[in-house]
Amino acid sequence: MNTEDTQTGSGGAHWPLWEIFVRSARGLSHVHAGSLHAPDADMALRNARDLYTRRNEGVSLWVVPASAIIASDPDAKGEFFESPQGKDYRHATYYTKSEGVKHL
């Protein structure tokens, strides 16, 4: 478990896990690119640069401790995302009577 990744291991695998987000160009959001292990944030950033931006893939990097990410419960995906179900009227495509009307 990564929350316990504070002890050191010979392979470096017990270093904390960091999730890496790359902004590929100005004006775009940071997008999750992958993860890596590093002993601290500085080294996570340097390693992320070498691993995920060897070909100018990014103009900015975020490194986030994986343990700091709060995720929705994978078992509850049904209930958790239920609310938008059956609410097609939230999409423009629901309104078909106006088809053919210009600039609408």
Next chain:
Amino acid sequence: MATQDSDHHAVANADGDETAAAGQAYFDKIIAADSRIEPPDWMPDGYRKTLIRQISQHAHSEVIGMQPEGNWIGRAPSLKRKAILMAKVQDEAGHGLYLYSAAETLGIPRDVLNDQLIAGKARYSSIFNYPARSWADMGAIGWLVDGAAICNQVPLCRASFGPYGRAMVRVCKEESFHQRQGFEILLELANGTPAQKQMAQDAVDGLYAPALMMFGPPDSDSAHSSQSMAWNIKRFSNDELRQRFVGMIVEQVKVLGLTLPDDDIRFNEETGKWEYGELDWDEFNEVLAGRGPCNAQRLTRRREAHENGAWVREAATAYAAEKAKREQVA
């Protein structure tokens, strides 16, 4: 992410049959819809094990694959070729890391995988147990070995396990430079002196059969193929991919002005497939069993590199701990 996955796997096991049945039904639905399984999802143990085996073998291959080429960095014929080779070897290290990360989302730590590799308990692609004897081998490795790898990996971008597919997308983007630089090395040699052309031909002769064997045993002998295809991990069989690859290189070799060491290559109009000569599967099994030309040397080097790097890992850990302590005081 690895965090959620290890948690979830433990819970799924503890909850017993009912959870497993519901999980299986959901899993089957996702596979049938050709959608993607993500780390927190329930998955059959066999699926998890198959992926851990395949992804880690793939990662180990990238890591061991640095050796035959690393061997030529110091002897590259020009500064340009040296820079290219270093970039390629660095890519292989990166590919190994992408893949270890993907494997970790299945709940297996990277140091366990690393220990398996250096203890000689894990497999990696048999091709890397062949020596790289000449500079032309750098060309043939890029063209044939990376070419075969790409042929194998492009369909893996659509593998049903999300993190594996995403890692393969990155890998494939980067591999195409590897194949082209290899082709260019051969092209330059093939248009050089007669001795250089002969060196290029020798390299192609030596690596042709091992590259074809990279696709794995014939479909009739492939232990894992059909289940992997049912799970949408593999999209094409070993033989299908091998035939496709032969069809590509049979045209490319003409541009090089070289030949493939196989008189039985022909296009079968009836089946619409390329046929090729019998491959020496006894040799393949020997190499896989650890009795190839370089198996021992590759593992020894890997072990040494890991041990020689221990002080770097320790120093990085100590530095991080010391810095955290000082920040706490301040």
